[in-house]
Amino acid sequence: MSSTKHRELAPLMFVGTGSDVGKSILTAGFCRIFLQDGYRPAPFKAQNMALNSFVTEEGLELGRAQAVQAEAAGIPCHTDMNPVLLKPSSDKTSQVILHGRPIGNKDAYQYFRTVGRGELRGEVHAAFDRLRARYSPIVLEGAGSISELNLQDSDIVNMPMAAYAGARVILVADIDRGGVFASVYGSVMLQKPEYRSLIAGVIINKFRGDLRLFDEGRKLLEELCGVPVLGVVPYLTDVHIEEEDSVALSRRAFSSQQGKVNIAVVLLRYISNYTDFARLEQDERIHLFYTNNVEELQSADIIIVPGSKSTLSDLYELRRNGVAQAIVRAHRAGKTILGICGGYQILGQEVIDPQGVEGELQRLPGLGLLPITTEMAAEKVTTQASFTLLDDPTPCTGYEIHMGQSRVVEGFDPSPLVRMADGREEGYLAGTHCMGTYLHGILDNAVFVDYLLRPFADRIQDSGAGWDYEAFKQEQYDRLADHLREHVDLERIYQIMSV
Template sequence: MKGVMIQGTSSDVGKSLIATAFCRLFVNEGIRVAPFKSQNMSNNSYVTIDGKEIGRAQGIQAEAAKTEATVLMNPILLKPRSDSQSEVVLLGKAIQTLSGKGYRESFYEKGVEVIQTSLEKLAEDYEVVVMEGAGSPVEINLKDRELVNMKVAEIADIPVILVADIDRGGVFASIVGTLELFTKEERDRVKGIIVNKFRGDFQLFEDGVKWIEEKTGIPVLAVLPYIEHHGIDGEDSLSLDKHKNMRKAAGLDIAIIDLPFISNYSDIEPFYREEDVSIRFVKHAEEFGSPDGVIIPGTKSTIRDLQVLKEKGIDEKIIDYVQNGGSIVGICGGYQMLGERLIDPDGTDTGISSAEENGLGLIPAKTIFQKDKKTVRAYGICHPQTGLDLPMSGYEIHLGETIYTSNKAPFLVLDHDKQDGFYSENGRVIGTYLHHLFHNDEWRCSWLNERRKAKGLPQKESMSYKGDRYDQLAEEVAKSLDWEKVKKIVFEWKK
């Protein structure tokens, strides 16, 4: 197998973004390339064409590689359900919920087996595999049974490129410290270093590059700039945390309810490309204010997150806001919260059989959680009763079924005949199971224009969220990257 693994000195150094750029750079040279991450921990997931669930980063990387995403590209996905437990998704299907200790003790051998099999199958169809590690590869307390860094590089027998984040400080110590904690065999596998998220004049870091190379004996392949507004979906909660601190002075104020176990937060990322829209996250009742629109996103733990909203008094703020003319959209778990009642007969949402909770009562419906999760891509249009003749696409990932108790008012017609969601008479209360709702450019523009109109702001024309973002990213990375040396590392690798 030919390939390369992108490892980092810590989490959130930019591994996913660099792997995405590598996928596009390889495929643009006519090389059949596939992404791979053996084990991903994230509630931001992606639905494959056959209705399976993988980490969103690998789905995005597959798009960059101009190939169809499959479960082989991320055979193990861990979706946190609490501070101590995660749902284990194996080859695209949820199989059980385990504690961290339980996972390490009972799943390691099975994990190694499925990783080996997945790599063997990918090698049959692709010339190069771009792999991504997770966190730091030298977490001493985890190394003996890790399934995502050097162990996987050894299984595949490929070289490693180490990425460090200069923006957070301590870049020299993070590089040298990581290399020092590797065994000799692991260190010998590292064939290049990338310094990421550099701000300012590159010439001011030339001495730093020289020091790193002299100290480690490993070439610095790139000093990459801090790339803002790249339009590539974030992988995990750390990328979301950065967005929470990116408020801007803008015409529209959109409030996102900050759920403890928020999932598929890429649903809101298109708003960061809208110049007159400011996004802020509401974690406490006193932060609610008077927004122009409110979004309740998806969650991996609907009832528990709803209980947290009630404990903090945010539920009362939401209800009062809507009753006084506010506009709200609930997506997936957020849609379920908007209803009258949530019922969990088998404990699939809460872990407690027969658990029930009153919803916000803003939609005449109840949700019953089921044992089997629905994961499917979806395509359709706005329901005729909305008065909106707009195409829609996205995906569904949910356990519950939401049933109207009265006044049926669907929002969408998906896959020709299936009605989804709720759309109030004035469009101020909307609920749907469709993730990536706001990635539909015409719909997002229409919804925002209604908010602009209400505030007396000028209307805007629809803008493309995606565009040619992968080529733009690859071009930006290639400016600072010794791509020829990267290819030499990949194709001439020998132990």
């Protein structure tokens, strides 16, 4: 336990030279460090654009990254940690969620130029103030690059937020993508003088190789920018924290593996809540991969159609690129098919959107593997859930986030997958190898994973059975904190934060 725990600390903010430089992971890591050192930290990101979201105990929606950071901080997540969430529904439009509830769909120009920026700024500041009254220190995260000059007047998440919060700002750069000197120098020098003065240091992230090779680089950056390099953090290879950006999914190469159950997650264009599969990635009985390649899908034992922020658009694309037909063929061949949320809707008979909730497409036939029909609705369902499998009393948890309502088509009997704690039956089970559910997080429950793998018992060992995923996640946060303690100048950061 550090002796620094008695100091009063100013907020700390991580901003980036660009997207995907590691701000979210560093924020989670420092939340855990401050918790370990006796503080009561909390994360904050004024505005997040992501398809990964989570539901609070109050049934409100926030970015999944902030839920992960809150978990690292050892506290319940709250929408004050992410007051504005943008969920892209096309290349140009996003659903705007304020304090956990949707307030409409806006295109990028509308949002950045005509939506009441003053009002949003006020809401964001109020959320920060409420959070700061309850926790200390607040660990803020910026968004994308701090050097988007064309958006600075409407910016509510980066340097203007740092100024309001009185935060000590650390600029994060990804050396793995190259151009680190230009990106750091440009990011610092393009700031207005009042914002440049807030940058207290730089962290070079995702370094590969011998750290001594960057000693000269550290000195050069400090001379060029006039701010200290507070750490050079090696690329993380053996610490597993849920990722915010789906870009990483397509980098995970396909390869079927003998002696394991091969599970393919269909890589949808608007895939959402892909953290549903984080537990499966760590299960030693399973080889998990993401693909929209027809041939690769045929090698899978289990195919999962995941959630989607734009179900009709993704369904249209699956029919266009042949993946829909490949899933149907796999089902006929006896492969297990699971649909989650939007994937559940896609596996049904039909998806209709008479109110244009998702866009211009109003009706498409589904894959026809489940006897359900779905109608999109303007009202969003967001709730945490407790449930059990029908043949097992083990308590399970998950959460729902969806716009549509599904019902069993006429002529078919209900065949629910689970029973909710309130007695309601949910999902659909067709035979033994095709099923769907609205429940995100269902795969975090060991009893359901064991149920899914039961047909393959002769192929796998029991190495993953009974594995405690919650304990695993806590261990990963501790390992991340250890990694950062080793490679950043923590004492100097504490000095910078002292008020």
